[in-house]
Amino acid sequence: xxxxxxTKKLFFPVTILVIYGITFAVVPDKTLTAFKSSMKIFQNLxxxxxxxxxxxxxxxLFIKPKxxxxxxxxxxxxxxxxxxxxxxxxxxxxxxxxxxxxxxxKEKGFENSLAAVFLGTRAIKPFLLPVMISxxxxxxxxxxxxxxxxxxxxxxxxxxxxxxx
Amino acid sequence: MKIAISADGCELTSKxxxxxxHSRYLIIIDPQTLSFEAVENQSSEAQSGVGIQFVATAIxxxxxxxxxxxxxxxxxxxxxxxxxxxLTGYRGTVEEAVKKxxxxxxxxxxxxxxxxxxxxxxxxKKAVLDAxxxxxxxxxxxxxxxxGVVFLIGLVNTFFLKEFTSSIFQxxxxxxxxxxxxLGSIFAGNPINSYLIGNELQEYGVSLFAVTALIVSWVNVGxxxxxxxxxAFGLKFALIRNIASFCLSIVIAxxxxxxxxxxxx
Numbered sequence: 001x002x003x004x005x006x007t008k009k010l011f012f013p014v015t016i017l018v019i020y021g022i023t024f025a026v027v028p029d030k031t032l033t034a035f036k037s038s039m040k041i042f043q044n045l046x047x048x049x050x051x052x053x054x055x056x057x058x059x060x061l062f063i064k065p066k067x068x069x070x071x072x073x074x075x076x077x078x079x080x081x082x083x084x085x086x087x088x089x090x091x092x093x094x095x096x097x098x099x100x101x102x103x104x105x106k107e108k109g110f111e112n113s114l115a116a117v118f119l120g121t122r123a124i125k126p127f128l129l130p131v132m133i134s135x136x137x138x139x140x141x142x143x144x145x146x147x148x149x150x151x152x153x154x155x156x157x158x159x160x161x162x163x164x165x
Numbered sequence: 166m167k168i169a170i171s172a173d174g175c176e177l178t179s180k181x182x183x184x185x186x187h188s189r190y191l192i193i194i195d196p197q198t199l200s201f202e203a204v205e206n207q208s209s210e211a212q213s214g215v216g217i218q219f220v221a222t223a224i225x226x227x228x229x230x231x232x233x234x235x236x237x238x239x240x241x242x243x244x245x246x247x248x249x250x251x252l253t254g255y256r257g258t259v260e261e262a263v264k265k266x267x268x269x270x271x272x273x274x275x276x277x278x279x280x281x282x283x284x285x286x287x288x289x290k291k292a293v294l295d296a297x298x299x300x301x302x303x304x305x306x307x308x309x310x311x312x313g314v315v316f317l318i319g320l321v322n323t324f325f326l327k328e329f330t331s332s333i334f335q336x337x338x339x340x341x342x343x344x345x346x347x348l349g350s351i352f353a354g355n356p357i358n359s360y361l362i363g364n365e366l367q368e369y370g371v372s373l374f375a376v377t378a379l380i381v382s383w384v385n386v387g388x389x390x391x392x393x394x395x396x397a398f399g400l401k402f403a404l405i406r407n408i409a410s411f412c413l414s415i416v417i418a419x420x421x422x423x424x425x426x427x428x429x430x
Contacts, residue, residue, distance in 0.1 A: 009306065009309045009310070010309055012309065012310055012313040013309045013310070013312050013313035013316070015313070016313045016316045016317050016320070017316075019320065020316065020320070023320065023324075030323050030324065031320075031323075033323050034316075034319040034320045034322065034323035034324070035316075035319060036319075037318075037319040037322050037323060038315050038316045038318060038319030038320075039319075041315050041318060041319065041361065041365070042312070042315050045311070045315065045361075049304070049311075052304070052357075053300055053301075053304050056299075056300040056303055056304065057296055057297060057300040060295075060296040060299045060300050060303075061292065061293065061296040092303070095387070095390060095393075099393055099394060099396075099397035099398075101237070101239065102397060102398075103397040103398070105239070106398070112398065112402055115398060115402075116402070116406050119385075119406065120385060120410065122384070123356070123381065123384035123385050125356060128356060128357050128360070131357055131360050132360050135360050135361075135363070135364040136360075136363075136364070139425065139428075139429065140373075140421070140425060143421050143424050143425060144377060144380070144381075144417070144421050147417045147420050147421050147424075148381060148417060150417075151381070151385070151410075151413040151414070151416070151417045152385075154409070154413055155385075155406055155409045155410055155413060158405060158406075158409040159402065159405060159406060159409075162401075162405050
């Protein structure tokens with residue numbers, strides 16, 4: 001299972017490495033330029049990645065999935081929407097894990113529209129905000145985050161209107 | 166009296182699974198006589214609802230309690246509703262877990278929800294180590310793809326970014342947002358990669374409209390994830406949500422940039 005995991009995770013970077021090998025054989029100068037350009041990008045990423053790790057640690061320490069479940073509203077009330085929005089923002093992990101959980105909650109009465117809001121607000125990753133801020137600035141990050149929350153609510157509204165059960 | 170333990174194997178020497186229900190076997194065991202039965206999980210780990218099968222088995226076999234490293238709130242609620250106590254924080258082999266359970270003493274079992282003292286509290290050593298391990302795993306999961314993207318950006322920057330960007334992004338804010346949204350919809354994965362790519366595109370003169378639409382649609386629109394979303398919520402939900410998210414990513418891009426222009430000049 002570890003071997004399968006390793007193969008899956010390393011396939012893409014190893015492919016890129018192979019491409020570098022081929023391009024180096026054909027155009028070594030340009031490939032070196034490409035490599036230096038990539039190293040510069042990576043160097044600028046190291047500090048934000050460390051900060052990401054610290055934020056992830058804090059979130060994993062203080063927030064457990066059962067806290068998030070407690071916050072997810074079960075009705076289309078203002079409180080339900082607010083709590084679902086917060087839950088979506090603080091949720092972590094791959095989306096596939098959350099599909100399974102949301103499906104189970106759906107069977108217990110969780111509205112489709114709230115599921116759409118949850119999935120939309122997952123686009124805002126608190127632990128990745130340092131990277132976004134370092135690239136685009138905090139004003140852009142704040143403005144975009146606000147519009148993304150509004151967008152998620154709008155998608156939830158669309159689902160409520162069109163995909164009623 | 167019987168208890169259930171989620172395990173990676175069918176023997177007493179098998180390791181207790183970290184998460185109840187997400188393992189190959191469920192060991193139904195009498196903690197006093199140590200006689201046991203191993204029930205194999207018929208679903209694969211990748212299928213949704215795999216934990217529910219073991220919950221159903223525990224209820225059907227009328228176990229009194231369940232031991233696991235962790236139990237999801239949903240599974241715990243089903244088990245509790247059927248008067249099955251859930252004890253979490255168990256590690257090691259099945260035999261070690263049963264021994265630990267017996268040490269707690271059987272009457273106390275009815276009143277305890279998890280291992281006491283040594284595992285309670287967020288700043289306890291175990292909780293911190295678990296959080297460290299989880300965060301480390303999450304970062305390690307992200308790193309290979311991030312590295313791949315970083316080095317791919319170097320190649321693209323050097324060999325053909327200028328030609329690519331000038332052919333795709335014409336400078337019209339609406340069309341650029343549309344193209345950015347289209348690009349973001351195709352890709353998937355950790356959003357940090359969209360920030361990396363977006364930043365590089367911006368350095369090559371691509372408008373913030375396109376970059377913002379790329380970032381928003383990267384996470385919200387999932388052509389690759391569509392089958393999984395359909396399986397969980399149905400085709401109608403998946404299609405409507407993705408189409409609405411695609412359209413809104415363009416709207417969000419335009420609104421974000423115009424807001425910035427309005428307030429910052």
